[in-house]
Amino acid sequence: MINFILISTLFHAAFAGVIESKIDNHRALILYTSHQLKEGDRVLAYKKTCTGAKVKLCKSALAGEGAVTKTRDNQHYEVEFEDHIELTEICSVEKK
Known part of the structure; x- marks a missing residue:
């Protein structure tokens, strides 16, 4: 059980940001707290999906x-995504 919690914590620590709100079909406002980003920096968005009734198994x-x-400030950034992706607040973001 302790190993599962440790692995789960490490997995979530790898992501440095989340999508806070959708601006339109290709743009979103992200909260990124790991370190500052600058215009032109590339980011990857990951969608989390979970299955299971009693024990949730999640993957990104x-x-x-x-x-x-x-x-916008030292933690909030507007990001334009290249492909048409489903932007939701449950997406995690990390710098490429």
Whole structure:
């Protein structure tokens, strides 16, 4: 049980940000707290899916790639994604 919790914690620590809100079909506002991003930085979005009734088994799959287009402050950024992806608040984001 302790190993599962440790692995789960390490897995979630790998992601440095989340999609806070969708702007339109290709753009989103992200909260990124790991370190500062700058315009032009590439990011990857991962969508988390969970299965199971009693024991939830979750995995993350690459949903798309985008670039920072605007810095709002030192933690909030606008990102434009290249492909048409389903942008939701449950997506995790990390710098490429």
